[in-house]
Amino acid sequence: MSKKGTSSFILQRASAVVLAPLSIWFLFAIVSALTADYATARAWLAAPWNAALVGGFFIIGALHMRIGMAEIIVDYIHSWLKDVLLFINWLAALGLIAAAAWSIYIISFVG
Amino acid sequence: MADGAASERPLSPHLQIWRFTVTLAASITHRISGAVLYGGLLLMALWLIGLAFNPALFATASAIIHSAPGFILIVGFVWSLLFHLMNGLRHLYWDYGRGFALKTATMTAWLVYIAATLATALIIWAGYGGGA
């Protein structure tokens, strides 16, 4: 258990270090997103660099947010509900990775 | 929730017994902004799915984003990301063993609130056409 806690601690920090520059880039993406239409957005995401960075942001973000939310759940919930929420938390992170990877794959390679 | 017998882990100290300090506020805001970003990423996954598979879903997202509640959502997300990012750097600096002096911690906490708010205003202004 303590071993698992340590690796979560390290992964939480390592993912934060990677997310910091990605987030700054991501904010610029959101700025341009606010005024684009469907075709523009799709063309933008089909560019390999944009696809890779959006994918990276979502996958590393999912790892980071799963650990962070688990910490919040464990701090406040002490009943059986805790395990249910921790499980949902896992599903949400996995779903996020799957949704991002699949969508980007379709846009990049299937069209 | 905690029925006494079942919880061996100590509870976090009760929030009511604290006096307001900006460092405490920043610590709570870090947690809240993390939760906001959690929800934001899930919403954005919907946007990605709409972009890949479903133009109608994308059109709905577009309508939402151009409504007043959508505007508040965007501002909230941008501010949360900026605050969490900057305050996260504070956390990483602490993990490295630096920045604990009370004066330093208080100053950097104020700085994060102010910088996050200014940068949000700038980004929203640029995003909605002010800079274009």
Ligand code: HEM
């Ligand atoms: C992608 C969006 C992000 C999400 C969804 C997210 C989510 C979270 C959550 C839920 C927590 C737990 C908060 C708590 O325990 O009180 C957390 C903690 C943390 N986040 Fe993030 N975060 C994101 C981006 C970032 C970025 C860009 C950084 C860059 C510095 C960062 C740095 C940290 C650090 C250092 C912690 C640990 C704080 C502590 O020691 O308690 N996060 N995050």
Ligand code: HEM
């Ligand atoms: C994964 C996160 C997101 C990324 C990387 C992103 C990126 C983009 C990009 C690059 C464009 C086209 C910009 C251009 O080339 O000018 C765009 C358009 C758009 N995005 Fe996003 N966006 C994201 C999240 C969202 C979210 C959460 C929403 C709303 C719920 C949204 C709504 C829109 C809309 C509505 C457009 C078209 C705007 C219009 O038709 O007026 N996006 N996005």
